[in-house]
Amino acid sequence: MINKILKKRILIQDRVSEITIYAPHIARKARPGNFAVLRLSARGERIPLTIADRDPEKGTIVIVYLVLGKTTALLDTLDEGDAILDLCGPLGKPTEIIKQGEVCCVGGGTGIAAMHHIAKGNFEAGNDVISIIGARSKDLLLFKPELERISSRVLVATDDGTMGHKGFVTEVLEKYLQESRSVKEVVGVGPVPMMKAVAKVTGSFNVRTVVSLNSIMVDGIGMCGACRVSVGGEIRFACVDGPEFDASRVDFDELMMRLGAFRDQEKKSMELFKRAESHDQKS
Amino acid sequence: MTKKAKAKVKPRVKMSMLDPVERGRVFSEVALGYQIQDAVSEARRCLQCKKPTCIKGCPVEVDCKSFINLVAQEEFEDAFRVIKDTNSLPAICGRVCPQENQCERTCKLRPTGQPIAIGRLERFVADNFYARNSCEEETGFMECILPDENLKVAAIGSGPSSLTLAGFLAARGVKVTTFEALHEPGGVLVYGIPEFRLPKSVVKREVDSLKHLGVEFKCNFVGGMTFTLDDLFAQGYKAVFIGVGAGLPRFMNLDGENLIGVYSANEYLTRVNLMHAYKFPDYDTPVPRGDKVIVIGGGNVAMDAARTAYRLGASNVRVVYRRTKGEMPARREELEHALDEGIELEILASPLSFWGDESHHLQRVLLQKMELGQPDSSGRRSPVPIDGQTFELEADMAIMAVGTGANRILTQTTPELKLNKRGNIEVDQATGETSVPMVFAGGDIVTGAATVVLAMGAGRLAAKEILKRIK
Ligand SMILES: Cc1cc2nc3c(=O)[nH]c(=O)nc-3n(C[C@H](O)[C@H](O)[C@H](O)COP(=O)(O)OP(=O)(O)OC[C@H]3O[C@@H](n4cnc5c(N)ncnc54)[C@H](O)[C@@H]3O)c2cc1C
Numbered sequence: 001m002i003n004k005i006l007k008k009r010i011l012i013q014d015r016v017s018e019i020t021i022y023a024p025h026i027a028r029k030a031r032p033g034n035f036a037v038l039r040l041s042a043r044g045e046r047i048p049l050t051i052a053d054r055d056p057e058k059g060t061i062v063i064v065y066l067v068l069g070k071t072t073a074l075l076d077t078l079d080e081g082d083a084i085l086d087l088c089g090p091l092g093k094p095t096e097i098i099k100q101g102e103v104c105c106v107g108g109g110t111g112i113a114a115m116h117h118i119a120k121g122n123f124e125a126g127n128d129v130i131s132i133i134g135a136r137s138k139d140l141l142l143f144k145p146e147l148e149r150i151s152s153r154v155l156v157a158t159d160d161g162t163m164g165h166k167g168f169v170t171e172v173l174e175k176y177l178q179e180s181r182s183v184k185e186v187v188g189v190g191p192v193p194m195m196k197a198v199a200k201v202t203g204s205f206n207v208r209t210v211v212s213l214n215s216i217m218v219d220g221i222g223m224c225g226a227c228r229v230s231v232g233g234e235i236r237f238a239c240v241d242g243p244e245f246d247a248s249r250v251d252f253d254e255l256m257m258r259l260g261a262f263r264d265q266e267k268k269s270m271e272l273f274k275r276a277e278s279h280d281q282k283s
Numbered sequence: 284m285t286k287k288a289k290a291k292v293k294p295r296v297k298m299s300m301l302d303p304v305e306r307g308r309v310f311s312e313v314a315l316g317y318q319i320q321d322a323v324s325e326a327r328r329c330l331q332c333k334k335p336t337c338i339k340g341c342p343v344e345v346d347c348k349s350f351i352n353l354v355a356q357e358e359f360e361d362a363f364r365v366i367k368d369t370n371s372l373p374a375i376c377g378r379v380c381p382q383e384n385q386c387e388r389t390c391k392l393r394p395t396g397q398p399i400a401i402g403r404l405e406r407f408v409a410d411n412f413y414a415r416n417s418c419e420e421e422t423g424f425m426e427c428i429l430p431d432e433n434l435k436v437a438a439i440g441s442g443p444s445s446l447t448l449a450g451f452l453a454a455r456g457v458k459v460t461t462f463e464a465l466h467e468p469g470g471v472l473v474y475g476i477p478e479f480r481l482p483k484s485v486v487k488r489e490v491d492s493l494k495h496l497g498v499e500f501k502c503n504f505v506g507g508m509t510f511t512l513d514d515l516f517a518q519g520y521k522a523v524f525i526g527v528g529a530g531l532p533r534f535m536n537l538d539g540e541n542l543i544g545v546y547s548a549n550e551y552l553t554r555v556n557l558m559h560a561y562k563f564p565d566y567d568t569p570v571p572r573g574d575k576v577i578v579i580g581g582g583n584v585a586m587d588a589a590r591t592a593y594r595l596g597a598s599n600v601r602v603v604y605r606r607t608k609g610e611m612p613a614r615r616e617e618l619e620h621a622l623d624e625g626i627e628l629e630i631l632a633s634p635l636s637f638w639g640d641e642s643h644h645l646q647r648v649l650l651q652k653m654e655l656g657q658p659d660s661s662g663r664r665s666p667v668p669i670d671g672q673t674f675e676l677e678a679d680m681a682i683m684a685v686g687t688g689a690n691r692i693l694t695q696t697t698p699e700l701k702l703n704k705r706g707n708i709e710v711d712q713a714t715g716e717t718s719v720p721m722v723f724a725g726g727d728i729v730t731g732a733a734t735v736v737l738a739m740g741a742g743r744l745a746a747k748e749i750l751k752r753i754k
Pocket residue numbers: 035045046047048049050051064065066067068069070071072073110113114213214215216217218243259260263266267270
C-alpha cells in the first residue's frame with residue numbers, strides 16, 4: 001500500500017525515530033537534499049521532513065523525525081503497517097554534488113539524518129567524505145555506523161563529553177580545517193545556531209559552505225512565501241530556491257526569529273494533544 | 284435607447300445577502316442567491332435582443348439570451364443545458380466572474396445602469412438544477428461513453444482550466460488523470476477564494492461530478508518533481524495539459540518585510556481556506572489573528588484577505604491602495620461588500636517600510652502619500668509619490684496582496700518549455716500548444732493572474748484541440 005510505514009526504528013525513546021515508508025514514486029526521484037511534506041489527518045498540518053535516505057529498487061524512503069510538537073507527536077503514534085495520509089515529494093532543490101575531492105559534512109542533532117543523505121551522495125560521486133557529528137550526549141548521536149561506512153573519517157563532539165570532543169561540532173570543524181587544507185566544501189545541517197556557527201568558522205577559512213535551512217513551510221511548492229529567508233539581502237523561498245543556500249549570505253538571526261512566529265499556538269496544540277492522549281490512556 | 288425607454292426600465296431584482304453586521308464575523312456565504320420568483324422576474328426583464336451583445340462579453344460565450352429566455356419560461360433544466368454547453372462550472376462562475384466587465388458590461392440594458400443580472404441567474408440555474416447525472420451535466424445526454432483506458436490525457440494542476448479540460452474530454456470518452464501538488468483538488472478555488480464567497484462544497488460538487496465521469500485525481504503529485512513530462516509520455520499519455528497557475532506571491536523588497544506579522548495574501552488565505560486554520564485548534568494549522576490589520580493591494584485578493592482578517596476578529600482592517608477607489612481592480616460587488624462590512628480604505632498610499640519590536644513582531648508601517656500622474660500603458664493614471672509626505676499606521680499584521688507571478692516549480696525543472704520573460708509559458712494562441720509537441724498549457728500560467736472564466740476558456744480550447752489530435 002502506498003505511503004505505508006514498513007519499518008519503524010526508535011532511535012531515542014519518545015524523541016527520535018526513523019521510519020521507512022513505501023512510496024515508490026518519491027523514491028524513484030528523491031535525491032540528497034530533497035524533503036517531503038506530509039499531513040497525517042484530515043485536520044492536520046502540512047510539515048516538511050527531510051528524505052534521509054531512499055531505495056528506488058524497494059520503492060522506499062527513510063525519514064527521521066524529532067518529536068517537537070503536535071504533528072511530530074502524532075507521527076510518533078504511528079506504527080509499522082500504518083499509512084501516512086498525504087505524502088508529497090520530493091521537494092526542494094537537490095544538493096549540488098560535483099566530484100571535487102574532500103567534502104566536510106557537519107551534522108547536529110536530528111540534522112545528522114538529513115546530512116547523511118548528502119554525505120552518501122558525495123560518497124557515491126567519488127568525493128572523500130569527512131563527517132563531523134554532534135549531539136548533547138552519546139545516546140543522541142544518530143547515523144554514526146551508517147556514516148562510518150561512507151566517510152573516511154567520522155569526528156564526534158558531545159556537549160557532555162560522553163563521546164569524542166567535549167563541546168561543539170564547530171570546534172571540531174575549526175580544528176580540522178586548520179589541519180587539513182584540502183577541504184573543498186563544507187555542508188552544515190542542524191539547529192540554526194549551529195549552522196550560524198559553522199558559517200562563522202568556515203568564513204575565516206574561505207571555504208565554500210552550504211547550509212540547509214528549515215524555515216516554517218505551508219505548501220512547500222513556492223506558493224505562500226511562509227518559508228522566505230533573507231539571502232544576500234534578498235527574499236528567497238527555502239522550499240523552491242533552497243533549502244540549501246550559501247552559508248556566508250544567510251541572515252540566520254532573522255530565520256531564528258521567524259521560526260518562533262507561531263510559538264503560542266503550537267504550545268496550545270501540543271497541550272490539547274497531550275491532554276487527549278492521557279485521556280485515551282485512562283479510558 | 285431613447286431617454287423615455289430608459290426611464291421605463293425596471294431595476295434589477297435584488298439578491299438577498301446576509302446582513303453586513305451579522306456576516307462580518309462569520310465564514311458563511313454572504314450572497315444568498317435568487318429564489319425562483321426572483322430569477323423569473325429578473326429573466327423577464329431581458330429584452331431578448333435580435334442581436335444580443337451579452338454573449339460577446341462572456342469569455343466562454345455562454346448563450347445568455349437563450350438561457351435567460353428559458354428561465355423566463357421556467358424551463359430551468361433546459362436553461363442548465365444551454366449554459367453547460369459552453370461553461371462547465373456555472374455555479375462557480377455565477378459567483379466569482381467579474382460580470383460588470385464581461386457579460387453584464389455588454390448587455391444592451393447596461394446604459395440604463397440596470398443590466399440583466401446574468402451572473403446571478405447563472406448561479407441560480409446551476410445551484411437549483413444541478414442535474415442529477417454527471418454525464419448529463421457535461422453533455423446534455425443521459426449516458427456518457429465509458430472512458431477508453433488507452434486514450435489517456437494528463438492534466439497538471441487542478442484549477443479551473445484543468446477541471447474544464449477534464450470534463451470536456453472525459454465526457455467524450457477520454458481517460459483523464461489530474462495531477463495536483465496540494466492534498467486537495469481545485470486550485471485557487473480551494474486555497475485562495477474564501478468560503479464566504481465560494482463555499483467549498485460548491486467546488487467539491489464539481490470535482491465529484493468529474494470523478495463520476497471517470498476523471499482520476501492524483502493529489503500530492505508535483506509536476507517537475509514527482510514526475511516529468513517525459514515520464515507521462517512513457518506511461519502512455521497521449522497529451523499533457525499544464526494548468527499550474529500563477530501562485531508565486533510577490534513581495535516589495537521593503538525593509539522589515541520579513542517581520543513576524545507580515546504575510547503574503549497567499550500564505551494567509553492558504554492557511555485559512557485550504558488548511559481551515561480559522562477553526563484552530565480543531566484544525567492543527569495556526570493562523571495569526573491580527574487586531575489592527577493592513578492589507579496592501581486593491582484586487583480581489585486584497586478584498587478576500589481583508590474580509591478574512593475581519594472575520595478572524597480584527598478590530599480595524601485597512602486596505603492600502605496606491606491609486607483611488609475607482610481604479611481598484613477588485614470586482615465591484617466584492618469591494619462594496621467589504622466596505623459594508625466595515626473595511627476601511629487608505630487610498631493614494633504605498634508602504635515604505637515595516638517596523639517591529641525587539642522580538643521581531645510588526646508594530647507599525649511607514650507609508651508614502653501618492654497622487655495620480657499621467658496615464659500609464661494600461662491607460663490608468665499612474666500613482667506618483669508626493670515628495671516628503673509620509674505617515675505611519677499602527678499595525679500588528681500586514682498582508683501583501685500586490686500580485687502573483689508564474690508558478691516556477693514545473694517550469695524550472697522543464698527547460699524544454701518555452702517561457703516569456705515574465706516566466707509564463709508561451710503557447711500557440713489558436714491551439715494552446717506549447718513549444719513541446721502534444722503539451723498544452725492554459726490559465727494563469729500562460730496569461731499571468733487573470734480570471735476563473737478565462738482559465739476555463741483556455742482549458743476548453745486545449746481540450747478541443749487535443750480531442751482532434753488523439754481521436
Ligand atoms: C526543509 C525542512 C526539512 C526538515 N527536516 C526535518 C527532519 O528531517 N526531521 C525533523 O525532525 N524535522 C525536520 N524539519 C523540521 C520539522 O518540519 C518541524 O520540526 C515540524 O514541522 C514540527 O511540527 P510539530 O507540529 O511537531 O511542532 P510544532 O509545535 O508545530 O513546532 C515546533 C517548531 O517547529 C517549527 N515548525 C512548526 N511548523 C513548521 C512547519 N510547518 N514547517 C517547518 N517548521 C515548522 C517551528 O520552529 C516550531 O517552533 C525540517 C524542516 C524543514 C523546513
